[in-house]
Amino acid sequence: MKKVLIFSIAFVTILLTMGTASAHWRTHFGFGLFLPPPVVWAPPVVYPSYPAYGNYGPGYYGHRVWVPGYWENRWTPYGWTRAWISGYWR
DSSP states (O other): OHHHHHHHHHHHHHHHHHHHSOSOOOOOOOOOOOOOOOOOOOOOOOOOOOOOTTTTOTTTBTBOOEEOOEEEEEEETTEEEEEEEOOEEO
């Protein structure tokens, strides 16, 4: 009885593994020529341009001009830090 059980387990195992194996043998030979994709350079960043100061004449804004913001190193109680100074009317 043990021999029949061992034989049947081995037989079922062989049948299950044969079902997953492929019966077709294929070989593929070839070569490939792979070219890199073309390099596309991004255009430089276009910042908004502001009109030259004073183009509007003294009557448009009075005698004031706009001073744009800038980065500046400032001393704080914690030491030197880089701070943004916002624009203002002068």
